[in-house]
Amino acid sequence: MVFSSETFLFLFLPGFLALYFLTPWRWKSATLLAGSYVFYAWWRLDFLALLVGTTLWAFGIGRMIRHTEGRARKFWCALGVTGCLGVLGLFKYLDFFVASLAGLFGTTPEALGMHWQILLPIGISFYVFQSVSYLVDTYRGDAPEDVRLLDFAAFIALFPQLIAGPILRYKDLADQFRERHHSMExxxxxxxxxxxxxxxxxxxxxxxxxxxxxxxxxxxxxxxxxxxxxxxxxxxxxxxxxxxxxxxxxxxxxxxxxxxxxxxxxxxxxSITEFWRRWHISLSVWLRDYLYIPLGGNRRGRLRTYVNVVAVMVLGGLWHGAAWTFVLWGAWHGLWMAGERATGRDRAxxxxxxxxxxxxxxxxxxxxxxxxxxxxxxxxxxxxxxxxxxxxxxxxxxxxxxxxxxxxxxxxxxxxxxxxxxxxxxxxxxxxxxxxxxxxxxxxxxxxxxxxxxxxxxxxxxxxxxxxxxxx
Structure with missing residues (x-):
C-alpha cells in the first residue's frame, strides 16, 4: 500500500483515523500498532514476521543492556546491533556480495551453485536503523528507562514513516508516546x-x-x-x-x-557539506551520531577526519542500495566533502x-x-x-x-x-x-x-x- 494509491487515500486512511480518534488514550498505541501492521502486511504478510521479530529482538536486547553493567552491557549492545545489521546484510547485501565474489573469479553465482534470489523486504533499511539507534542510545544512557513494549513496537512500525522515513529515534518520540496533543489544528x-x-x-x-x-x-x-x-x-x-x-x-x-x-x-x-545538512537530514544525523562520531569524528587529526568522512559516505551510499553504483556515489560525495573540509570551501x-x-x-x-x-x-x-x-x-x-x-x-x-x-x-x-x-x-x-x-x-x-x- 502506498500513500498515492486510491486504497490508502479512500479506504485505509479515513478508516484508520476514525478508529484512532475514537480509541481511548491508553489504547492508542495498540490502534497505531495494529493499523501499521495492516499497512505493512498489505504488501506481503510473510515479511511482517521479520518486522515483528526485529522489534522483539531490539526491545529484548535493550532490556538486557539496561539491566547489566560493564562488559556485559557492551556485549549485549554489540550482540543486538550485530543481530539487526545481520538481518539487513542477509536480505539486502548477500546477493550483491555473492555476485561480486563470483565476478572476481570470472564466473556467475549460478555456476558456483548459488541459485537463490533473496527478495528485499520493503522498508528494512529504515526500521533496522531505528532499532540500532535505540540499542546504542540505551547503551549510552540516552534512551528512556520506562519503555513499554507496546509503545516501542508502535514506534518501529509507525506507518507514516515505516517505508521511506524520515529515520526516527525513540528517544526523540518517547515523550510523545506518553503524551501528545490531538486537535483539529x-x-x-x-x-x-x-x-x-x-x-x-x-x-x-x-x-x-x-x-x-x-x-x-x-x-x-x-x-x-x-x-x-x-x-x-x-x-x-x-x-x-x-x-x-x-x-x-x-x-x-x-x-x-x-x-x-x-x-x-x-x-x-x-557546498556538498551543506547539501548533506539539507538533504535527507534524518539520515545525515543518524550517520553522524552512530557512525562518524564512533569512528572518531574529527578528534583524531586531519587525515583521520578525511578518512572518516569518506568512509561514512561510502557506507551511506551502500545503505541506499546493494550495487557498485551506490558505493561510487557515496565515495564521490565523501571525497568532495573531505576536499571541502581541507580547503575551507564547506562554508562557501x-x-x-x-x-x-x-x-x-x-x-x-x-x-x-x-x-x-x-x-x-x-x-x-x-x-x-x-x-x-x-x-x-x-x-x-x-x-x-x-x-x-x-x-x-x-x-x-x-x-x-x-x-x-x-x-x-x-x-x-x-x-x-x-x-x-x-x-x-x-x-x-x-x-x-x-x-x-x-x-x-x-x-x-x-x-x-x-x-x-x-x-x-
Whole structure:
C-alpha cells in the first residue's frame, strides 16, 4: 500500500483515523500498532514476521543492556546491533556480495551453485536503523528507562514513516508516546502538509519521470538527451522523496506527532557539506551520531577526519542500495566533502559555489539512477558530448511536450522555493499574537483544496507509480 494509491487515500486512511480518534488514550498505541501492521502486511504478510521479530529482538536486547553493567552491557549492545545489521546484510547485501565474489573469479553465482534470489523486504533499511539507534542510545544512557513494549513496537512500525522515513529515534518520540496533543489544528495542518507532499509526487515527480527514464534507457544518449534526462531525474528524485517526507510528517501531525524535518532547500546549498545538512537530514544525523562520531569524528587529526568522512559516505551510499553504483556515489560525495573540509570551501557563498555544488550533485545522481556502471558511463559520456550533441529523431519523437513543460515547471519551483516558503510564513500563518488574518484563515484551505482536487484527478488518470525510495 502506498500513500498515492486510491486504497490508502479512500479506504485505509479515513478508516484508520476514525478508529484512532475514537480509541481511548491508553489504547492508542495498540490502534497505531495494529493499523501499521495492516499497512505493512498489505504488501506481503510473510515479511511482517521479520518486522515483528526485529522489534522483539531490539526491545529484548535493550532490556538486557539496561539491566547489566560493564562488559556485559557492551556485549549485549554489540550482540543486538550485530543481530539487526545481520538481518539487513542477509536480505539486502548477500546477493550483491555473492555476485561480486563470483565476478572476481570470472564466473556467475549460478555456476558456483548459488541459485537463490533473496527478495528485499520493503522498508528494512529504515526500521533496522531505528532499532540500532535505540540499542546504542540505551547503551549510552540516552534512551528512556520506562519503555513499554507496546509503545516501542508502535514506534518501529509507525506507518507514516515505516517505508521511506524520515529515520526516527525513540528517544526523540518517547515523550510523545506518553503524551501528545490531538486537535483539529493538528489534523488540518497535517492534512495540508500531506496534500502538498502528494502534489509534489503526482504533479511534479511523476510528470518528469518519463524524460529521465528515456535518457537512462537509451543506448549512447546524445548530449542534449543525457543532460535533459539527468536534470529530470535530479528533479524527480527531489520531489518524489521530499514529497513522501511531507506526507509522512503530515500524517504524523494528524495523530499528534512531531517528526524531524527531512529536507531544507537542498538545491540551494553552496557546498556538498551543506547539501548533506539539507538533504535527507534524518539520515545525515543518524550517520553522524552512530557512525562518524564512533569512528572518531574529527578528534583524531586531519587525515583521520578525511578518512572518516569518506568512509561514512561510502557506507551511506551502500545503505541506499546493494550495487557498485551506490558505493561510487557515496565515495564521490565523501571525497568532495573531505576536499571541502581541507580547503575551507564547506562554508562557501555566492553563485559560483551554488553552480558547482549543483553540478557535483547532478553527476552523482547519474550514478545513483543508473542500474549499472555501464549505463552510468554511457550517460556521463553523453553529457560530455561523446555520442553527438543533438537529439536523435527517435528520441525527439519519444519526448513529450508535457515532460519538457513539467521539467521546466519543477525547475522553476526549486528556484523560487525560498520565496515560496517566506510567502507562506508571512501571509498564510497566524500572527505573533496568535490571531488569524483573513488570508491566513481562508487561503490555506482554498489553496490546498484546489491542489488536492487537481492531484486526485491526475491520480485517477495515471498508472501506478511507487515512491523511488521504496527500493532502498
Amino acid at each position: 493538528n489534523v488540518t495542518s497535517g492534512m495540508i502538509r500531506f496534500f502538498i507532499g502528494l502534489s509534489k509526487k503526482v504533479l511534479l515527480a511523476d510528470a518528469v519521470a518519463p524524460l529521465a527514464d528515456l535518457a537512462f534507457a537509451t543506448q549512447n544518449p546524445s548530449m542534449a538527451l543525457a543532460w535533459a534526462g539527468a536534470v529530470a531525474y535530479m528533479l524527480q528524485l527531489y520531489f518524489d522523496f521530499s514529497g513522501y517526507s511531507d506526507m509522512a510528517i503530515g500524517l504524523g501531525r494528524m495523530m499528534g506527532f512531531r517528526f524531524i524535518e527531512n529536507f531544507d532547500l537542498p538545491y540551494h546549498a553552496r 557563498a555566492g553563485l559560483a559555489p551554488l553552480v558547482r555544488t549543483l553540478l557535483v550533485v547532478l553527476f552523482g545522481w547519474v550514478l545513483f539512477r543508473a542500474p549499472d556502471l555501464g549505463t552510468a558511463g554511457q550517460v556521463l559520456a553523453g553529457m560530455a558530448g561523446a555520442h553527438g550533441l543533438a537529439l536523435s529523431p527517435v528520441a525527439a519523437f519519444e519526448i513529450s511536450g508535457e515532460s519538457l513543460l513539467f521539467t521546466a515547471l519543477a525547475a522553476g519551483v526549486v528556484l523560487i522555493e525560498p520565496a515560496l516558503r517566506g510567502l507562506v510564513h508571512r501571509r498564510l500563518m497566524p500572527r505573533a499574537d496568535g490571531t488569524l488574518t483573513l488570508a491566513s484563515a481562508l487561503a490555506p484551505s482554498v489553496l490546498v483544496s484546489g491542489l488536492a482536487a487537481l492531484t486526485l484527478m491526475k491520480l485517477a488518470e495515471q498508472s501506478f507509480s511507487p515512491f523511488l525510495y521504496f527500493q532502498f
